[in-house]
Amino acid sequence: MAFAQRLQEVRTGFSPTFWIANSLELFERLAFYGAKAVLVVFLVERVGLVEEGATYAGIFSGVIFSLPIVAGVIVDRYGFKKTLMACFFIFCLGYFLVGLAGMSYGETIVNLVGKKAYVFSMLMLTAVGGSLIKPCIVGTVAITSKPSVKGLGFSIYYSMANLGGALGPIVALMVHEHWGIEHVLIMSSITSFFLFLGAWFFYKEPESQATEVRTFGRVFTDMLMVFANLRFIFFLVIFSGFWIMFWQIFYLLPFYAKDVLHFEKFELLETVDATGIILFTVPMAALVKSWKPITAMTLGFLLASFSWILIGMVPTLWATVAAIAFYALGEAIQAPRFYEYVSSLAPKGQVGTYMGFAFLPVAIGSFTAGPVADWLRINYLTDHPQTTWFIVAGIGFTSTALMTLYNLFLAPKHQDA
Template identity: 65%
Template sequence: MPPAHAVTWRNGFKSAFWIANVLELFERFAFYGSKAVLAVYLANTIGLGAQTAGSLAGLYSGLIFSLPIIAGTFVDRYGFRRTLMACFAMFSLGYFLIGLGGMSAGQGLVQALGKTGYITSVLVLTAIGGSLIKPCIVGTVAKTSHPDVKALGYSIYYTLVNFGGAVGPILALQVREGLGIEYVLVMSSLVSLLLLLGTFLFFKEPEVEPIGGNPRTLGQVFRDMLLVFGNFRFISFLVIFSGFWIMFWQIFYSFPFYVTDVLQFPRFELMETIDAWTIILVGVPMTALVKKWRPITAMTLGFALASFSWLIVAGSPTVMAAIVGIALFAFGEATQAPRFYEYVAGLAPKDQVGTFMGFAFLPVAIGSFVGGPLGGWLVQHYLRDTMNPAMMWYIVAAVGFVSTALMLLYNKFFAPREAS
């Protein structure tokens, strides 16, 4: 039994930590529920077609994962509580307007702006709101966790994120089958509205110890961006690594169409959850397994597994092959993820590691910006114009294998010795 003064999960977190994580869990239900159906909804219900739907879905997620660079300045200036309330307010309005576009009540507004113009506008609005949540929740976890249990705090946070990714699409399936696909967005809007109310009633601004200097301004953020983007060695690795996320985003951008059109499995949301459930099951053991590996070894194996997974999907147009393929992709993700940030930290200049690590998540955004249009093109050319679904996955696998080769070449010729 630990001594009375020991810090454990029972006494190592302030109440705001648990409130923030409950808010995050339900926000992830809303986000991944809407994300699961977004590409299909835009293509079929709104009538944009697969190509445009993929591009807009990619733009949406790309903005959500890139704008937090700027959004952090609003947290510094206005605090966690007010920023979080703004996030949920914009999420609620944005989700509702996206869903409205698929209802008869919203057709006048859609026709006035045009389908593409209307959907682009409301997706950008929703993405701006969504970009605010990451710095709020992650910042709250950091501020409300005792140093002795801070690692556990982040583990709890990421576990809830993955759980939301696994359950959100299942909830979306129930709403889609019961009410209609547009009501998945309306339900996400309602959840966000309740989260806004919950934040107002229960979330208290975490106490922040005073620090020297002024909060970061937008000017400082843009100076940091110029500094990071001007470092060719650092930014080129992030671009290479985005190949993994180009593959990942196909689970949401092209895979659902393959599941419904080729596999004739209408409940495509269930197939989208395989990655998240596998990560939940194997994430901890895989982290322990690769803990002592060289970062480049873990990342290379993870890339190779993820790339090979699409060959399994291509090789047999069956539901079982698709399940095995996506599960193997998740194994690859769990293999490379624990060592990625360690490797990237070794690429940054020693006196600017903090600044550079603030941009380490850019591959996720780049992968979405590229993966969305690619996914739409794959569906249009290999499922609609012709019926050659295997070629879709051969191309996705090729993206992965080329990225793996480029990463190995980069590690050999460009990476500093401490990183490799």
């Protein structure tokens, strides 16, 4: 009877817009991670940005994950539907224009603007569009889920995002092999066009539950308040070390697969982390649910750091696959507890503001990971691949040590109680 009642809650707990929003999220993540899977290789080998390919890709992702802090203002002002349509339209245009940089019939305009200036400006255009989707989808999930199934609603959202992240590189590989690497960007553009149509025809604006419409002035005030909490900012900066390691899966690993392992289908390696997250998150969450959040996060850091040691010590394809799966295990342990911990650090009445900064470590990690990847690729990857991965592991172990010191000397002691 209890199971039947729960099943009925699931059936009636979500509005149709909830499922539309999650479907849009699935295919948007497929387009994003499909493009992300090949972006650095495309920029370095096809466009010719040998020294700054990963740096540009890092700025691209960094902007996407940092702008949602202010993108919520646009959502409040124009609504979810219009903002989603704007996001997908910009994505459609941006992915196409980035792909144009690697095509013969785009040479005239690229050379006119300048290769570096053209690619950078098109990536920034695309990133601005991408920053709009997070507050739209997360907000829709919150509004269109009844309180009794809201936790399940966010689990579904998280699963759709990771499923798209797992499928994107696979689709990218098929397009890459059949039509060329530049057409992966065109695939993401076409997918974004259909997402634009989907949002236009099927997405229904949910009834807003906001009690206050935020302004850019209010956002700026909130940002100053959060940045004034140096202990919290220090924690976020430490945590960005995890994401510096993570982004190497997209910025450095493809070149390692191609140049050292001689495995051309590098996109398959990039799907291992998202697949591992899908498989590991629920059992790991159950395993460590009684642990202190800071303990679970530190263990996740440690496991993720050791994964790069494995790649450095055993330079084989299957060892690399096992290492990325091991990294996903560490991510599955720390990720849910990270958001729980951030919410516990927020002063009373400021949880929403502080949670808006939860993506900041992902952004900082991406901004930093790009230049690190370019430096390691140019100086170490071909001749000293072991050193490459030991340095990445060193970033992880340093962050783990800093997390331990933070817990001993800076973390509010009552938060883990």
